[in-house]
Amino acid sequence: MKAARDAVDALEAYLRERELKMTGPRRKVLEVFLGIESHVTAEELFEAVKKVDPGIGQATVFRTVKLLEEAGLARAACRDDGPRRFEHAYRHEHHDHLVCTDCGAIVEFEEPEIERAQARVYRSHGYEPVAHSLELRGRCPACRRGSAAGRA
Amino acid sequence: MKAARDAVDALEAYLRERELKMTGPRRKVLEVFLGIESHVTAEELFEAVKKVDPGIGQATVFRTVKLLEEAGLARAACRDDGPRRFEHAYRHEHHDHLVCTDCGAIVEFEEPEIERAQARVYRSHGYEPVAHSLELRGRCPACRRGSAAGRA
DNA sequence: CTTTCTGCAAAGTGTTTGCAAAAAC
DNA sequence: GTTTTTGCAAACACTTTGCAGAAAG
Numbered sequence: 001m002k003a004a005r006d007a008v009d010a011l012e013a014y015l016r017e018r019e020l021k022m023t024g025p026r027r028k029v030l031e032v033f034l035g036i037e038s039h040v041t042a043e044e045l046f047e048a049v050k051k052v053d054p055g056i057g058q059a060t061v062f063r064t065v066k067l068l069e070e071a072g073l074a075r076a077a078c079r080d081d082g083p084r085r086f087e088h089a090y091r092h093e094h095h096d097h098l099v100c101t102d103c104g105a106i107v108e109f110e111e112p113e114i115e116r117a118q119a120r121v122y123r124s125h126g127y128e129p130v131a132h133s134l135e136l137r138g139r140c141p142a143c144r145r146g147s148a149a150g151r152a
Numbered sequence: 153m154k155a156a157r158d159a160v161d162a163l164e165a166y167l168r169e170r171e172l173k174m175t176g177p178r179r180k181v182l183e184v185f186l187g188i189e190s191h192v193t194a195e196e197l198f199e200a201v202k203k204v205d206p207g208i209g210q211a212t213v214f215r216t217v218k219l220l221e222e223a224g225l226a227r228a229a230c231r232d233d234g235p236r237r238f239e240h241a242y243r244h245e246h247h248d249h250l251v252c253t254d255c256g257a258i259v260e261f262e263e264p265e266i267e268r269a270q271a272r273v274y275r276s277h278g279y280e281p282v283a284h285s286l287e288l289r290g291r292c293p294a295c296r297r298g299s300a301a302g303r304a
Numbered sequence: 305c306t307t308t309c310t311g312c313a314a315a316g317t318g319t320t321t322g323c324a325a326a327a328a329c
Numbered sequence: 330g331t332t333t334t335t336g337c338a339a340a341c342a343c344t345t346t347g348c349a350g351a352a353a354g
Contacts, residue, residue, distance in 0.1 A: 021328045021333055043318080057336040062319060083318055098273060101282050109273055117265040118288055121250060125261070127290035130253050134286045136270055138279035173308055173353050195343080209311040214344065235343060 004034045007073055007090045014071040025056050029064040030073065039077050039085040039106060080135065096134040102143035156186045159225055159242045166223040177208050181216040182225065191229050191237040191258060232287070248286040254295035 011030055012022050032049045033040070040048075046061040065086060068074035075089040077097060096114070098107040114134065122129045163182055164174050184201045185192070192200075198213040217238060220226035227241040229249060248266070250259040266286065274281045 019329095019333090023328070023334060025335070041318090055336080059320075059337080060335060063334085066320095098277055098279055100279070107277050107279075109277070111269050111273055113269040114266055117263050117269070118286075121261055121263055121288060122290055125250055125259050126293035126296075127250055127252070127259075127288070128296055130289045130291060132286070132288040134270075134284070136273060136279070136284040137282045138274055139282060141278035144278075144280050171308090171354095175309060175353070177310070193343090207311085211312075211345080212310060215309090218345095 004031055007034055010090055011068070011071055011073060020067075025053070025060045026064050026067070028053055028056065029061055030068060033065075033068065033074065033086070034088065039087045041083040041085055043083060045086070077133075080137075096136070098136045098138065100140035100143055101137050102139050102146075105140050105142075107140075156183055159186055162242060163220070163223055163225060172219075177205070177212050178216050178219070180205055180208065181213055182220060185217075185220065185226065185238070186240065191239045193235040193237055195235060197238070229285075232289075248288070250288045250290065252292035252295055253289050254291050254298075257292050257294075259292075 008027060008030060011026070014020075015022050015026075029045070029049055032052055033045055036045070036048060042062050042065050043058075045065065046056075046058050049056050049061055065074060069076065069086075069089075073088070073090045074086045076084050077087045080099065093110065094115075095108040095110045098109055099105070118132055119129070121127075160179060160182060163178070166172075167174050167178075181197070181201055184204055185197055188197070188200060194214050194217050195210075197217065198208075198210045201208050201213055217226060221228065221238075221241075225240070225242045226238045228236050229239045232251065245262065247260040247262045250261055251257070270284055271281070273279075
């Protein structure tokens, strides 16, 4: 967990700055989060955290995730229906998501052309950019084959 | 309400096709929805419907909105936090949204370049397009001026 | 008449919050 | 020591659902 070190440091810096406290539960939630590569819901993260320390409560996980968002260590992604999903934000480049509507597989991508076009939209309406989310939904190659075989 | 006529016809066709029934509440919910230009939540629509017919229940509005979605007359938009918002989908072109993070003002836009780039992303990953949602968040000209004056 | 639809209230998600005890500083 | 944080459970916001009666076809 070399990479985790930096993220934990970043959280401590953020907490110190706001005169908040670094605690065991917060460190554990962050470490478990960093160890999960996929896009997790707070609930899933809670389940994973419980395996490390069953004493940590759900509310603490929800509160810590919010804290991580504020600290720039986590960000919400895939705002489809259902619970919010979070992904790593610390030293992770911006990207968008392509989600399979059948199996839920997620591809992350970056399209400079889209980013440029978005900047043009902001400019042409006089808006100051804050954030943007693009989610493409579709059927992945595997699911397309599966259902094509089943139907045809 | 000339335009509404077509939409009501479209709903009736959809219902007939599925052997479902056209009812007073459904017609009223659709008509009120069509009369609202902004992006409404089901709850807001319920409030508006109550003014026309106080006897219509909240569950009916929620159920009808879902029905309108299935029938292609409404679509969800602006999946930010909070309740889902719906917009007209009947004979309304696809577009994306630019939302002010301060006052909530919504600009609808269409960027062919973005659409083309999205198609490229689908193709390059072998996904079959199903739907996509792009939401740009930023501060609108009015809010920028307001807070700039207040702060500087 | 048979089936679907309705309104109500209750249950269901997913998330937040009030509180007294516990931990950080 | 003072302040923040924790875990629990209760509350919360939004949405769905079970049911008996009402309406549509």
